Amino acid sequence: MPQAAERKALQKGLLKLNENMVTLAELSELAIRKAIDALTRLDGEVAREVFTIDQEVYGLQLEIEHTCVDLIALHAPVARDLRTITTSLKITTDLDRIGRYAKDLGELTLQFGPSARGAEPELTRIREMADRTIQMVDTAIDAFVKHDAESVRNIMQVDDTVDRMHDENFDELVRRMTEGSLKIETGARYILVNRYLERIADHAVNIGMRVVYMVTGDWLPRERAADRAKRIPK
Amino acid sequence: MAAKIRTEKVSAWYGPKKAIEDITLDFEEHAVSAIIGPSGCGKSTLIRCLNRMHETIPKARVEGRVLLSGEDIYGFPAVTVRRRIGMVFQKANPFPTMSIYENVAAGLRLNGERNRDRLDTAVLESLKQAALWDEVKDSLEKSGASLSGGQQQRLCIARALAVRPEVVLMDEPCAALDPIATAKIEDLIFDLKKDYTVVIVTHNMQQAARVAETTAFMYLGHLIEVGPTRELFERPKETLTESYITGRFG
Amino acid sequence: MTFRFDRDTRRRWKDLAMNVAAFLSVVLALIPLGSLLFEASVRGLRSITPSFFTLTTANGGIGNAIQGTLILIALTAVIALPVGILTGIYLAEYGKNPVGAAVRFFVDVMTQIPSIVVGIFAFSLILELGAAGIVDKRLVFSTTTGVIALSTIMIPFVARTSEEALRLVPISTRESALALGIPRYRAILRVVLPSSSSAVITGALLGIARVGGETAPLLMTCLGSPFWWQGLDQPCESLPHTIYVFALGPDSALNQAAWGASLILVLMMLGIAIVSRVVIRLRSVSR
Numbered sequence: 001m002p003q004a005a006e007r008k009a010l011q012k013g014l015l016k017l018n019e020n021m022v023t024l025a026e027l028s029e030l031a032i033r034k035a036i037d038a039l040t041r042l043d044g045e046v047a048r049e050v051f052t053i054d055q056e057v058y059g060l061q062l063e064i065e066h067t068c069v070d071l072i073a074l075h076a077p078v079a080r081d082l083r084t085i086t087t088s089l090k091i092t093t094d095l096d097r098i099g100r101y102a103k104d105l106g107e108l109t110l111q112f113g114p115s116a117r118g119a120e121p122e123l124t125r126i127r128e129m130a131d132r133t134i135q136m137v138d139t140a141i142d143a144f145v146k147h148d149a150e151s152v153r154n155i156m157q158v159d160d161t162v163d164r165m166h167d168e169n170f171d172e173l174v175r176r177m178t179e180g181s182l183k184i185e186t187g188a189r190y191i192l193v194n195r196y197l198e199r200i201a202d203h204a205v206n207i208g209m210r211v212v213y214m215v216t217g218d219w220l221p222r223e224r225a226a227d228r229a230k231r232i233p234k
Numbered sequence: 235m236a237a238k239i240r241t242e243k244v245s246a247w248y249g250p251k252k253a254i255e256d257i258t259l260d261f262e263e264h265a266v267s268a269i270i271g272p273s274g275c276g277k278s279t280l281i282r283c284l285n286r287m288h289e290t291i292p293k294a295r296v297e298g299r300v301l302l303s304g305e306d307i308y309g310f311p312a313v314t315v316r317r318r319i320g321m322v323f324q325k326a327n328p329f330p331t332m333s334i335y336e337n338v339a340a341g342l343r344l345n346g347e348r349n350r351d352r353l354d355t356a357v358l359e360s361l362k363q364a365a366l367w368d369e370v371k372d373s374l375e376k377s378g379a380s381l382s383g384g385q386q387q388r389l390c391i392a393r394a395l396a397v398r399p400e401v402v403l404m405d406e407p408c409a410a411l412d413p414i415a416t417a418k419i420e421d422l423i424f425d426l427k428k429d430y431t432v433v434i435v436t437h438n439m440q441q442a443a444r445v446a447e448t449t450a451f452m453y454l455g456h457l458i459e460v461g462p463t464r465e466l467f468e469r470p471k472e473t474l475t476e477s478y479i480t481g482r483f484g
Numbered sequence: 485m486t487f488r489f490d491r492d493t494r495r496r497w498k499d500l501a502m503n504v505a506a507f508l509s510v511v512l513a514l515i516p517l518g519s520l521l522f523e524a525s526v527r528g529l530r531s532i533t534p535s536f537f538t539l540t541t542a543n544g545g546i547g548n549a550i551q552g553t554l555i556l557i558a559l560t561a562v563i564a565l566p567v568g569i570l571t572g573i574y575l576a577e578y579g580k581n582p583v584g585a586a587v588r589f590f591v592d593v594m595t596q597i598p599s600i601v602v603g604i605f606a607f608s609l610i611l612e613l614g615a616a617g618i619v620d621k622r623l624v625f626s627t628t629t630g631v632i633a634l635s636t637i638m639i640p641f642v643a644r645t646s647e648e649a650l651r652l653v654p655i656s657t658r659e660s661a662l663a664l665g666i667p668r669y670r671a672i673l674r675v676v677l678p679s680s681s682s683a684v685i686t687g688a689l690l691g692i693a694r695v696g697g698e699t700a701p702l703l704m705t706c707l708g709s710p711f712w713w714q715g716l717d718q719p720c721e722s723l724p725h726t727i728y729v730f731a732l733g734p735d736s737a738l739n740q741a742a743w744g745a746s747l748i749l750v751l752m753m754l755g756i757a758i759v760s761r762v763v764i765r766l767r768s769v770s771r
Contacts, residue, residue, distance in 0.1 A: 217469030317665030
């Protein structure tokens with residue numbers, strides 16, 4: 001049980017944890033922003049920067065994991081402290097994934113090269129979707145940093161929009177590739193981009209849900225964000 | 235499950251000083267309930283009202299009702315109440331002039347039981363339930379004081395169990411013991427659930443978390459919050475509760 | 485070698501000085517006792533012969549005096565011990581209230597009353613009762629009156645020592661007994677009292693020793709008698725009285741006998757003290 005004296009140690013640990021989590025969150029957001037930027041302008045330089053950021057993300061995520069285990073082992077935290085620590089543990093996974101997807105987008109940007117010419121309509125649609133996605137990531141991370149559960153209660157609805165956009169994009173890409181107005185190679189890569197953006201949005205939703213738990217202790221009705229997009233054909 | 239023992243708006247005084255106020259609390263049958271809170275919050279006073287030990291203190295007073303299986307315990311003789319609601323105290327105190335056997339049998343003997351077989355059986359069963367039989371079975375005639383601290387406390391538990399109470403109250407039973415002795419007693423509390431209703435007062439929250447299904451938090455004589463232990467420790471409803479269990483005030 | 489008179493050394497010397505002072509004080513305190521025993525033994529030993537015990541005071545022996553003292557303390561004990569111990573129980577267990585405080589106060593006062601005053605009290609009590617015709621006038625100077633006086637001395641003493649003894653038992657013992665659903669009186673008699681038994685017994689024995697040596701009250705109650713004990717309603721001889729009479733009389737043989745009687749009395753008191761120690765030792769060994 002945290003006694004008055006032990007509190008200092010735990011407090012210090014929690015402070016450090018919070019700092020690292022904020023850094024991690026900001027890095028993940030930076031990664032995805034840069035990746036989108038690189039993609040939309042087909043800028044290889046920026047794309048390479050994303051790789052570096054992703055490495056940092058991964059390293060920091062590991063450190064945070066260890067910190068959480070240490071705090072639990074040493075201080076037997078309860079209530080809010082406990083929820084904060086366990087939530088942090090889980091959110092690092094989502095943040096790490098976002099960073100990974102950012103890296104994947106960077107790779108695709110490099111792979112597109114000149115062959116992406118002629119894919120302007122796709123770029124426009126993707127850019128719209130990306131804006132939404134980044135907005136979701138930003139909201140979720142902001143909510144975590146500020147310990148604000150209210151701003152993310154409706155994040156699932158925004159995700160539904162992103163899912164819909166994903167499906168529309170997919171159909172459009174397939175149509176264009178079938179019709180021949182889009183090179184298969186390019187189109188296939190755009191399908192991946194589409195997919196990654198949708199997955200990033202899902203992870204943002206996960207983060208949001210966990211923030212609500214961390215702050216209030218409520219488990220919102222949990223459906224995997226990925227399951228909300230109903231794609232199983234009838 | 236039904237509440238085996240419950241308090242209804244119980245208040246208690248030591249002379250002019252009010253120690254606890256309007257406590258209404260249910261203690262479930264065949265379960266362990268814990269009462270936690272900082273020193274002086276009234277948890278020991280409350281538990282002593284449950285078996286009418288509070289009134290043994292000069293100038294002490296109680297108001298409100300305490301119901302055991304629905305009957306008001308202030309309606310029948312204190313001596314009867316205490317046979318049905320037993321108590322284990324913070325400091326183990328085996329009767330100094332009695333052997334281990336005599337200590338365990340004391341409750342029965344001094345209430346008139348003479349039958350040697352019945353006494354033997356009671357002693358055997360109680361010592362087994364208190365997880366002490368194997369350690370003392372060959373030295374029952376030795377003095378109670380020859381045992382270690384943890385063993386003495388288990389002896390006192392056996393002594394309380396021998397009169398076959400329905401409820402067992404424990405007032406910080408492990409406060410004076412080392413971690414291993416504490417663990418043994420917590421294990422035995424876990425086993426006692428089957429046959430008894432247990433109410434344990436503890437200042438060690440982790441202990442409450444380990445042994446109790448329900449935990450109540452008291453502060454300055456008032457009941458602040460009560461609920462399933464898991465919820466109290468994961469998601470307490472009251473800010474005061476949260477402050478206490480996270481250690482933000484001693 | 486330089487002699488450093490630093491704090492540490494000063495402290496050690498102070499310590500040694502205190503130890504020596506304490507030791508010397510003990511020696512000082514024991515000197516009277518030692519000298520008493522010494523004198524009594526040296527001077528009294530000469531009188532110790534078998535006939536000393538078999539002859540009555542009329543004939544220079546102290547047989548009837550020993551008999552008288554033994555009878556007096558036995559009868560006093562029979563009366564005073566139960567009353568005293570029960571009073572002690574009351575004070576320790578039930579006396580935490582104004583009534584108890586008053587009783588305790590009176591008991592304390594009674595332990596301080598000079599024994600000769602107790603003697604006068606017993607004497608006048610029987611005198612008045614005799615004058616009123618309630619008891620036989622002869623009782624004024626008799627064993628009975630002596631026992632009344634000695635009881636009045638012993639009861640408060642035993643009450644206080646018993647109360648102290650019972651208070652030594654920790655509250656937790658009482659509480660555990662009560663928590664088992666044992667009625668209070670039984671908890672006291674079967675748990676608390678046995679726990680304090682050595683202290684209670686010691687108190688009782690000390691009480692007996694105390695009254696055994698009382699002289700003043702006996703002077704005006706059982707008076708004295710040159711014969712073997714003759715009954716409750718008759719005067720009775722006692723060792724303290726004998727010593728008094730022998731020592732102050734003109735006969736030097738009797739003066740010598742007084743030393744012998746003193747030695748016997750001192751040995752009796754010593755014997756009681758030893759017995760009480762043995763009792764305590766035996767009881768704690770059996771645990």
